[in-house]
Amino acid sequence: MSDAGDLDLNTLNDEELTQQVHDDLYDGLKEEVEAAVHILLGRGWTPYKVLTEALVEGMRIVGIDFRDGILFVPEVLLAANSMKAGMLILKPLLAETGAPRVGKMVIGTVKGDIHDIGKNLVGMMMEGAGFEVIDLGINNPVENYLAAIEEHQPDILGMSALLTTTMPYMKVVIDTLKEKGVRDDYVVLVGGAPLNEEFAKAIGADSYCRDAAVAVETAKSYMARKHNQLNA
Amino acid sequence: MSRIAFPELLKARPWLLADGATGTNYFMMGLTSGDAPEMWNFDHPERVRDLHKRFIAAGADIILTNSFGGNRYRLKLHDLQDRVADVNIAAAKNARAEADAVDRPVIVAGSVGPTGEIFQPVGAFSHADGVAAFEEQAHALKQGGADVIWIETMSGKEELEAAVEGASKCGLPIVTTMSFDTNGCTMMGITPAKFGEMATHLAVIPAAIGANCGTGAAELIATVLGITEARPDAVVVAKGNCGIPQYQDGHIHYSGTPELMADYARIAIDSGARIIGGCCGTSPDHLAAMRVALEAHTKGARPQIAEVEARLGTVSDLAKGNAPKPRDRDRDRRR
8 A cells, every 4th residue: 555546445434445345355455455354343343244245255256257257367366365364364353253154175186186276276265255174285095085074074075186087086085985974964066177067966976166166156055055954 | 211390391381280199198008197197208118109109100290298297396296306307308209219210200399388386476486487497398308309399288478488488498499389278268367369469479489379278179279260360470289189078987088089080170270270289088090080181171261160169069158259348347446
């Protein structure tokens, strides 16, 4: 905020400032997002309200335009970095205030596959949507997935593969979950360049996610269903 | 056969046939997923040479070395980062041996793929580190006998610039292709037309530019049309996948038949490409069908997208050039 012509965020009312955060996330302006988060907290907003109405909503818009081919990976990475900066301020406060949890995801690229850009993007967008994300990295044998879901008890298990030669390994993981009788305890989402809907169905995943934005929307809809079931 | 320089061969011929897939064919030959295909240059040179040999027998004028992941950052994932020179020299030698074994000119193209790093300003990876890595790989490919450095599957402007700058230091001609796999653009948002324009501002002017991989033969032709429209002066490469990957009985199978790839080769010529080849899923059988098709083909009119779709399959809306409108935002609130 060094330029003389800069807007003073303090002069905006709550609604304008929220809009401004959405715009600043869209443009990947990290410092502006941080400043706005501090201002909103200073005005007495709960950390959860700042998270959902300012950050998550802003990232939702970024996700829509990524899905529609208006934004691409570079813009989304910059937006996600700005989101992360805002989250860093909110995280300890959210824990203190016992804010509701959006959901938890364990994600990793499958065994034999060392590609991670798409998987990282999904992780960032999921964090952007307020999910807690445990990232197992690349080249994960089924044991890694089992250990992680045991330890973290996620709602969602995400698997990624970029190679046509590694994507069949997703079925190995799902079959192992079935053998252990825990398959239905988790929503299994799969993604990666060579995958498609039919493949996801054939291996017994819950959904195929074409890109990071779709992954977020899909995860949210499963969480909403889960929430409704619990409250039914 | 004595070696002929790549630009000379280009001048002498109306079109050149590049080879097909490397990785997907190696998997048919016993490569296990997760292993570095580049290690086959030492561990199974007879298999590497066998695939080159079969592509040459199918009619390839250009064969790509088994060095796609041969930069230090990709090799690091297999703890081979200190063997960049070995890997690339061996890869070029394997291809050179088969190219020199036939009595017609076959160009050895030193394959160079992305680092997998995200470059500044979006990521943390510096231009200088990129240039150094690509220079290291290109030098070794030249030392092993490559005729041209073939930079492929690029997605970002910054990495493309670093790759061409680094590779240019070895002095060989450069071919560079990008992968347009996301809504008609590269993953990083570059359109075919933008790539065509960018390619005039690189450290050296590439001998050829084009598209490889992506999402199927039809979509690749759409991107080739975009490049040739923006750069009618350029030598353009079409190296598309053999249809779409499908999952059948536990295995991945590419949907493209030799007939489809033959028609793809003809449409590529009509679309203005001069170097035609295949990417993932393209076997020597597919390539042989493409050679026969090209030999018999007389360049026809530039195809409309509807014709491409009718012959090769659907093209996404965005690849047809129907770009979505940018978000209408009220920018008065700031600055």
